[in-house]
Amino acid sequence: MRPAWFDQLRRPSAGRVLAAVSVLPALVVAGWLVAGLPLLLVGRFEPVAAVLLGLPVIGLLCWAGLRRLPEVVEATGRQVAAVVAVAAGAGVFNAVMHGEQLIVRRDPATYAQYAIWLAKHGSLPIPAQAEAFGGADPALLFARIGFYQVDGAVVPQFMPGPPMLFAAGDWLGGLLLTPAVLGALAVLTVGGLAGRLAGGRWAPLAALAFALSLPVLYTSRTTFSEIPSLILLFGGLALVHDALSRPRPGWAAGALAGLVTGLAVLVRVDALRDVLPVLAFAGLLIAMRRFSRTDGTAGSLPVGEEALGEPGSRGAGGPWVGPWLLAGVVVGAGAGVLAAYALSRPYLAYLSRSVNPLLAICASVMVLTVAGTVAAPWLARLRLPRWAAPAGAWLVVLVMTGFAVRPWLQTVHREVTTPEDQVTATFIQKTQQADRLPIDGTRLYSELSLHWVVWYVGLPVVVLATVAAAVLVRRLLRSGEPFAWLLPLAVIGWTTVTTLLRPEITPDHPWASRRLVPVVIPGLIVLAVWGLGWVRDRARERGYGSRWIGIAGCLLVLVPPAVTSIGTAFTPVEQGEQAAVEAMCASLPRDASVLIIERVTGDRFTQVVRGMCGLPTAQIRIETGNDTAPEQDVRRVVERVRAAGRVPVVLAAEERQVRPYGTPRQVMGLVTRQDERSLVDPPNGTWWLRINVWMATP
Structure with missing residues (x-):
């Protein structure tokens, strides 16, 4: 009989390796931000202090996130190697083609100069x-x-999260190469989440489609905030998935997942919107467990009972993941709000027209979460009518169809009311003149937002993602399965709809494409590869050649974004x-x-x-x-x-x-x-x- 320690020394499975390497980027980024923010607040963000504090914090988060990691991905060694190879190739390619935006004309140079100041002086x-x-x-x-x-x-201007990351690159002598490194880590993160939700065989396809998209190339070559935000958001979703997959996760798994997700606010203030579904999901977990204890049986839970473990089991996901996930999100997002208030208050004032309503929405979601948790035993007695599941699926299709036909139904304008609006209007007029378009500085072109997505990921990805979302919504409303998709689908759906409805960015491209990077593009790609797998399985059930359908589907996913990107991919x-x-x-x-x-x-x-x-x-x-x-x-x-x-x-x-x-x-x-x-x-x-x-x- 082999001793217990011998089993612990066995080589980890390929799926566990993919699961680990795909959350490492989020854990490292989160650890650096957690250590760096207090130092910056006291004016001591210096290399020695940051490293001495940062390395232990990063080590602690990695230990908590990877300790006893369950088998959450089924993958082969070749599939894992393919994901890692795509990430490494993307990093090298973008490093070679990196930009040098140091002269302040738009946001990247502002971030770069912010980072340079922090690297040299460590205080604000x-x-x-x-x-x-x-x-x-x-x-x-x-x-x-x-x-x-x-x-x-x-x-x-801006949140201090990205400059703290870029400053570390400056200390290492590679400020301008840091975005390429972060871009490679983002590819790993997206591939890992795709592997968890769609299966390991689809992870390389998702990683490659993401890496080929022009907005990803664009934001991986210079100092933007979108890529670090993506790493934290999608890494956080992966950590939530892992926490609910553990048989006895304890409190640390939920708290860590929430903290990583909430820290996205320290990178981009817009992430307040993106993390709202996480608050609601945490409340749902608490409410489900509360109902199961009141009712006395997990079998009566309306959704996701197998994800929460046995009722009354103190180590199961229910008692711990929900409340600690909520606490982690509040702490992480709270750190972002504190940093904005302490270090960039004028920026908050400038964004007050959008930030103040967003804060009010966050407060409302918190109140509704608490109310729903209290009312869980009564709400659980409600049952959705049969027509709710198909109606939800058709609603997904109608929303996407509405965005597709929007340019023929609406022309979006913004009246000039502030000096900043006038600057934007003048810029748009000059761009219209250069592009030989009708001159109208109030045009925002937001009605074209879904068309932007089609440019950058291709029509097949948008169609497959829409089909996947419709199928998943129908299943979730009908039976609560697959429960693992509930939070990712909520985040992707909510952020995609709100972003496409109001991109809130100067509409010239590739500049405006950055708005799609944190959630919309990677989210639709993850949905699309799941949808491709669903189509392949349906074809197999009907006796069609699933292999050729899979090959054709991969080409449809990869070729359109590559064609769009080729015009600028090789021009730094x-x-x-x-x-x-x-x-x-x-x-x-x-x-x-x-x-x-x-x-x-x-x-x-x-x-x-x-x-x-x-x-x-x-x-x-x-x-x-x-x-x-x-x-x-x-x-x-x-x-x-x-x-x-x-x-x-x-x-x-x-x-x-x-x-x-x-x-x-x-x-x-x-x-x-x-x-x-x-x-x-x-x-x-x-x-x-x-x-x-x-x-x-x-």
């Missing part, structure tokens, strides 16, 4: 250093696009920015106080010079309708800089703009490629981008 807010300009002056602006000026300091954008910025920094005197006197240069370079060159930087206020600052203001501030014992340096975009203040010298002349701006068609190329910076030393 960013000092404005008004004393380097002779003190405060009405003409001085210290914050531009992506940064807010608050009480003599500069506050970065904004290459050369890092070298150009470093050369510009080397041209500036070490004791300089930099004054930017031209509007576009101020928007692009105020934080770049401050963060990467390490020099006090400000823009001189520019009057409405002008491109450069009044000369009398410039000369007054120049004299104040001299009086402070520093060297004044003037920057602008053109030689003529700096000539009045000294001998012009060009310190940047970058020619590179930028993303296309397409409004009604999928992007299929890139545009030229020229950036010039001239300097004068008065």
Whole structure:
């Protein structure tokens, strides 16, 4: 008879390996954020402190998440190797084709500059250093696009989660390669969830379809927040699945799954919407267990009784997973809200029109969850009518059909009411002019949202996902099975519908495609591969060649996204920015106080010079309708800089703009490629981008 320890040393099954490696990304990301946030809040987010605290926290989360992991995936070694190979290939490819968006034009450079500041200084807010300009002056602006000026300091826009991750990459010497690494981890995560829900044979297909999609390539090559958010959300769904699959999970499994999912709010404030179904699901688990104890038998539960274990079993999923899942989500999301309030309050104020209603919805869901849990014994006596199951399935089809025909029924506009709206309207007008479309700055093109999805994953994936969702909804409403699909389907369905209804993003592509990355694209792909398996099984039952149906289905899933992506997949954008910025920094005197006197240069370079060159930087206020600052203001501030014992340096975009203040010298002349701006068609190329910076030393 073999000793017990011998069995523990056996090689783990292929399915268990896939299950483990697909949740590791979420556990590592969550552990780093849990350790990093307190350090950032106290102004000590530094390499040594972060590593000394981060590694034990990551180790603890990995131990809790992987300890006694059950067989939740049936997979072969080849299938696991295929998923890992797709992830590794995607990481290498995107690393080679990575962008260098450091000059602040849109969000990626804002995230990059935020991360660079954290990597160098480890604290917020960013000092404005008004004393380097002779003190405060009405003409001085210290914050531009992506940064807010608050009480003599500069506050970065956005949530701190992504910059904390990118800062770790900067410490390792690879800030611009970090997105490719995260993209590879996201491929693993999506493949792992597909393996759990659709079976190991479909995991490589889901991973490859996801990796080929243009929005995934786009957000895996530069510093966006969508990929880290996806890792936490889908990793959290996988952890919930694993927790409910354990025979005796204990409290840690549910709490960990909730914490990982809730921490998505620390990455993107929009994730508050995405985690709402998790709150409701946790309440459902609590209510189901409460009813089972009141009734005295698990057999009377309306849904999912086998997922919860035997009634009264203290270690079973029911008593622990539900309440601790709820607690974990609240703690994780609460950490995100706390970080936003403490570190980026102006950003919350800017988003108040959408965040305040979302917070109210979250509170309502919590109240309804508590009320449903209390009323569980009475609610459980209700039984859905027979027509509910087919009606739910047809509702799925009708909703997707409505989104498909929406462009012929509605044209979405947004009236200009704020300065930010005016900036967006002007941008849309310029893009329409470049694309030779009718000029209307109020157009949002949101009615095309489902068509965006078809561009990037293909019509077959959308159709298969719709069929899968309809079949799953029918089964869940009829018998409560497959219970494992309930939470993923709720998250995917809820977020897909709300995102397609109101994308809330500037509608040029590939820019707008990022809105589909955290849930919509991976969610529809996971549904589609399950749907393909369902179609294959039905064909086999009817005597058709299931093998050829499977091969044709795989081609239908993979070819359309590959065709869309091929136009831009091999063209990296904004290459050369890092070298150009470093050369510009080397041209500036070490004791300089930099004054930017031209509007576009101020928007692009105020934080770049401050963060990467390490020099006090400000823009001189520019009057409405002008491109450069009044000369009398410039000369007054120049004299104040001299009086402070520093060297004044003037920057602008053109030689003529700096000539009045000294001998012009060009310190940047970058020619590179930028993303296309397409409004009604999928992007299929890139545009030229020229950036010039001239300097004068008065």
